[in-house]
Amino acid sequence: xxxxxxxDDTVAVLAHxxxxxxxxxxxxxxxxxxxxxxxxxxxxxAGESVADHLPDAPDAPIVGSMADAPDVDALLIGIAPIxxxxxxxxxxxxxxAIEAGCDVVGGLHYFLADDDEFAALAADHGVDLVDVRRxxxxxxxxxxxxGDVDSEVILTVGxxxxxxxxxxxxxxxxxxxxRGIDAGxxxxxxxxxxxxxxxxxxxxxxxxxxxxxVERMILNAAPxxxxxxxxGQGTIVHPAYSGVTCSLLHxxxxxxxxxxxxxxxxxxxxxxxxxxxxxxxxxxxYEDLAAPVASAEVAAGALDTxxxxxxxxxxxxxxxxxDAVGAPATDPIRFDADEILDGLL
Amino acid sequence: xxxxxxxDDTVAVLAHxxxxxxxxxxxxxxxxxxxxxxxxxxxxxAGESVADHLPDAPDAPIVGSMADAPDVDALLIGIAPIxxxxxxxxxxxxxxAIEAGCDVVGGLHYFLADDDEFAALAADHGVDLVDVRRxxxxxxxxxxxxGDVDSEVILTVGxxxxxxxxxxxxxxxxxxxxRGIDAGxxxxxxxxxxxxxxxxxxxxxxxxxxxxxVERMILNAAPxxxxxxxxGQGTIVHPAYSGVTCSLLHxxxxxxxxxxxxxxxxxxxxxxxxxxxxxxxxxxxYEDLAAPVASAEVAAGALDTxxxxxxxxxxxxxxxxxDAVGAPATDPIRFDADEILDGLL
Numbered sequence: 001x002x003x004x005x006x007x008d009d010t011v012a013v014l015a016h017x018x019x020x021x022x023x024x025x026x027x028x029x030x031x032x033x034x035x036x037x038x039x040x041x042x043x044x045x046a047g048e049s050v051a052d053h054l055p056d057a058p059d060a061p062i063v064g065s066m067a068d069a070p071d072v073d074a075l076l077i078g079i080a081p082i083x084x085x086x087x088x089x090x091x092x093x094x095x096x097a098i099e100a101g102c103d104v105v106g107g108l109h110y111f112l113a114d115d116d117e118f119a120a121l122a123a124d125h126g127v128d129l130v131d132v133r134r135x136x137x138x139x140x141x142x143x144x145x146x147g148d149v150d151s152e153v154i155l156t157v158g159x160x161x162x163x164x165x166x167x168x169x170x171x172x173x174x175x176x177x178x179r180g181i182d183a184g185x186x187x188x189x190x191x192x193x194x195x196x197x198x199x200x201x202x203x204x205x206x207x208x209x210x211x212x213x214v215e216r217m218i219l220n221a222a223p224x225x226x227x228x229x230x231x232g233q234g235t236i237v238h239p240a241y242s243g244v245t246c247s248l249l250h251x252x253x254x255x256x257x258x259x260x261x262x263x264x265x266x267x268x269x270x271x272x273x274x275x276x277x278x279x280x281x282x283x284x285x286y287e288d289l290a291a292p293v294a295s296a297e298v299a300a301g302a303l304d305t306x307x308x309x310x311x312x313x314x315x316x317x318x319x320x321x322x323d324a325v326g327a328p329a330t331d332p333i334r335f336d337a338d339e340i341l342d343g344l345l
Numbered sequence: 346x347x348x349x350x351x352x353d354d355t356v357a358v359l360a361h362x363x364x365x366x367x368x369x370x371x372x373x374x375x376x377x378x379x380x381x382x383x384x385x386x387x388x389x390x391a392g393e394s395v396a397d398h399l400p401d402a403p404d405a406p407i408v409g410s411m412a413d414a415p416d417v418d419a420l421l422i423g424i425a426p427i428x429x430x431x432x433x434x435x436x437x438x439x440x441x442a443i444e445a446g447c448d449v450v451g452g453l454h455y456f457l458a459d460d461d462e463f464a465a466l467a468a469d470h471g472v473d474l475v476d477v478r479r480x481x482x483x484x485x486x487x488x489x490x491x492g493d494v495d496s497e498v499i500l501t502v503g504x505x506x507x508x509x510x511x512x513x514x515x516x517x518x519x520x521x522x523x524r525g526i527d528a529g530x531x532x533x534x535x536x537x538x539x540x541x542x543x544x545x546x547x548x549x550x551x552x553x554x555x556x557x558x559v560e561r562m563i564l565n566a567a568p569x570x571x572x573x574x575x576x577g578q579g580t581i582v583h584p585a586y587s588g589v590t591c592s593l594l595h596x597x598x599x600x601x602x603x604x605x606x607x608x609x610x611x612x613x614x615x616x617x618x619x620x621x622x623x624x625x626x627x628x629x630x631y632e633d634l635a636a637p638v639a640s641a642e643v644a645a646g647a648l649d650t651x652x653x654x655x656x657x658x659x660x661x662x663x664x665x666x667x668d669a670v671g672a673p674a675t676d677p678i679r680f681d682a683d684e685i686l687d688g689l690l
Contacts, residue, residue: 144584239489247588
């Protein structure tokens with residue numbers, strides 16, 4: 001699947017009530033996409049700016065509604081509630097975007113193009129409704145062939161959702177490219193796809209075909225790159241999403257794993273009765289589970305230290321984390337992904 | 346999802362070129378469904394009978410085509426090739442069934458009701474096309490609540506596909522009921538659904554919702570039963586299907602696991618470059634992977650000894666297997682599922 005977004009497009013990103021901490025997609029495209037995010041739409045933060053929240057990201061104004069946004073080429077839905085539903089309070093913004101001639105790009109389980117009102121309106125105004133979470137229709141089962149590619153395949157895994165798997169993957173791609181390495185990014189979720197402009201949303205694929213979808217992306221991308229960094233999803237012991245993670249592990253047949261974690265998190269996000277395990281447990285689980293299909297080792301760690309005050313304390317947290325992982329670690333946002341690249345190549 | 350099949354229906358089962366060893370669905374419904382299978386359709390075995398192949402199952406003639414079958418209420422597609430496609434050589438049989446006024450029940454990824462020819466013909470003849478692999482449209486993510494039910498939940502797992510997970514589950518249900526225990530069967534695959542008349546095909550569900558589908562079935566079935574035996578799928582280290590297995594493990598939040606294996610199998614069926622691991626590896630993998638969500642132990646083993654000649658050798662194989670599993674084991678078809686029930690209740 002490819003999106004309609006070009007590098008010279010301007011984009012408004014809808015993130016009502018959730019920017020920035022619960023707006024992964026919005027923050028991801030602001031940080032990493034080639035196109036320009038010229039406004040964030042969040043009624044809870046109208047009048048502020050992106051820089052007020054993310055000092056190191058490209059700045060843009062935050063407005064209360066699409067009607068208040070500057071002219072743009074497209075509206076992106078930059079938030080994804082648990083379950084992936086569409087909140088009807090966003091409807092006026094999507095309607096306004098279509099009426100203003102903007103394409104609308106969504107990453108929800110709820111498809112914009114299947115919404116009767118939006119579909120009719122889009123047809124009237126000649127704009128595209130792009131649902132990046134709609135998988136290709138010709139997927140099938142994995143043949144277990146991803147291990148045959150010549151490229152090095154590195155998969156990001158985690159201790160929970162929202163531990164920085166996509167961010168870590170993108171930072172590793174950037175760090176590798178800075179060294180002159182021909183590195184490719186394999187997007188597996190809606191934000192990654194919105195950033196890269198291609199990819200298959202593995203969580204939306206029929207579960208029998210999930211590993212097959214990963215395999216297809218690896219086989220397609222490998223001829224163009226020496227190293228592939230594959231965006232991971234969820235965690236292997238998530239009460240709801242572990243199947244997606246498992247399909248990624250066995251579908252990608254990776255050479256190495258990068259274990260991501262969010263400093264200080266003690267329970268599974270949104271499932272607080274389930275505890276985060278000791279870090280070593282994840283290293284063992286991922287390696288042992290991979291072993292019969294892929295001899296992949298956790299060769300690096302990435303720690304999200306957003307919750308840690310000060311670089312010194314964050315550096316301490318990273319060092320403890322590296323000890324627990326048994327491999328070099330960093331915070332790829334606060335510090336530098338380059339620090340863990342040697343162990344992966 | 347429920348099927349249209351009633352206990353007093355008569356049914357023909359299509360199993361071209363694959364009966365019985367590669368016709369899991371056909372054999373399953375012959376052995377376990379309440380309705381009567383009055384013919385098997387297999388052009389490679391026309392003129393023979395079910396009893397020639399399965400001496401302990403209810404007998405029926407094997408015919409070469411639907412045209413040669415006795416009058417029945419329904420035609421079941423009793424085979425499912427890798428990938429779940431529809432083989433066009435079966436088309437005349439489905440056509441003949443519809444023209445004879447039979448419902449047609451399929452368990453393929455390819456939906457009969459979406460086939461233009463079959464849909465039009467079925468409308469003309471007033472028959473139903475039932476695709477048991479079509480999941481409900483209102484599924485969502487698991488909330489991690491399956492562990493809250495009062496029923497004991499027992500999940501069957503395996504070292505590969507086709508190791509007897511459904512058979513073992515059904516034999517355990519029957520053995521428990523014989524003891525007067527109120528046991529329920531939770532079907533998770535097309536054959537189980539065809540047998541039980543309800544269930545969700547977990548392998549066909551959007552991967553984000555797979556654990557949620559399992560949770561929904563557990564929550565629905567638990568109030569009616571003291572013990573639930575949940576049909577497992579695949580294996581946790583399958584190159585293509587492990588995500589489905591993982592979703593079952595964390596969606597069901599089981600109290601106990603039954604590990605199934607096929608005696609003598611050394612590689613993953615259809616993926617021969619991937620070796621079956623030592624049995625103890627599976628025990629550790631399933632228990633360790635379950636632990637953060639469910640404290641489930643492998644409390645019994647079930648060994649398919651079809652490939653072992655003679656009951657004495659089979660008994661030896663079962664004993665070795667029990668040692669490897671570290672729990673009581675049996676072959677629930679050759680011997681008796683009752684032998685492993687104590688450890689599970």
